[in-house]
Amino acid sequence: MTDENTLPLIFFPGLAADANIFVPQAIAFPQLIVPPWPSPETNESLDSYAQRVAEDLRDYGPCIVGGASFGGIVSLHVAKYLDARAVLLIGSIASPDELPTYGRIARPLKRLVRLLPIRMMQWLATPLASNAVRRIAPFSWGLVRQFRGSDPDVFRWSLARILDWHDTPVLDCPVFHVHGDRDRTLPIRYTQPDTVVRGGGHVISLTHADEVNAFIRDAINQINHS
Template sequence: MPQHIYLISGMGADGRLFQKLRFPENYVVHHLPWLTPVSPDESIAAYAARFVEQIAYPNPVLMGVSFGGILSMEIAKQIPVKKVVLVSSIKSSAEKPAYFNWVRRLGLLHLPDQLILQSRYPVVKFYNNIETQEDEQLLKSFLSRQDNVYLRWAIRTIIHWQSNTIPAPLYHIHGTKDRPFPFRNVKPTHVIQGGGHFMVLNRHQQMNAILQVLLD
């Protein structure tokens, strides 16, 4: 029997993020593209419910990177899943880094687009631990296609996310040099030494070795 796995990329990225991953032969891979929020105030639960509508097969495996991991957690609250695999993400609000509070308290989310969304490449490049020219080209492609309405909603949703519900079984793969979600704040089940936020690409060999075990 085939096993269906649904992949959710990081914020504003797409299925190309997973291009170097290799899954067991019995796995059928599906990509869940990001949706446009119906309103600036759409809850993450309501947003996740719209993703659930795209999941055609019962008891799937969910795999999410970064914000995609958070969304995977929310989907798993609404439907039965075989397992959840988080990559470079967090599994509860207790793992959120302290700088999230600074962003909220300083009102940085209310700054105009020109200040927080335009000319942001150097900051995004740093936080994603970009190591290779291939990484850089792909990141630039992601940024060129991003929508400000979606970005504002996504950033605010991550900053304010509150959840302590952890589905089982859950596996969490994290790199020791992750910048958006520092390693010291999380308790992963699998560690990639030296891995950063883009490790799904530039540490794909280690990722594939782990996935072959997790998805057997």
């Protein structure tokens, strides 16, 4: 039987964001690991990238893999190449069929992603990352904070991979999913989560940390007793 305090949790943040998105989870779960995003190779596929990421993580042995938003998509592919006991999706989706309508419509625009002025967009978004915005619009604040901390090259690659994601990984482990019912980025109506966070937006790991941490503990308990 695995132990809650020793089984590694390997989480991936959304759209090239960093470990700050999981600060509340890092406090609650000392075994949490948030790997940095490696620089993607030119036109590297999602599965190839995930396999390369997994190569640096195999030494952890049996683990729980998960992620927020795009990080959840990555975790599904990484789990194929690790001894994953489960995948935890936090405000993410389990298959391309769960992409919202705007994501499917935007697929033909993938070639334009490389032209996005990410640095300028991050600079323009600076006012939205203030504490004042956090108090009155925590959902927007969380998204902006994630975006401003992203690497432009990884962000462009990640966005392109979302637009051309077509294959759902086949896994031998269970997938647990928690989602906010006010998520406007990946609306809950397109998904089938196991746990719904009432009033939660897209960055529930920050805005609704207690609920997300409870979801993680429940998943660990189910794995330990399976």
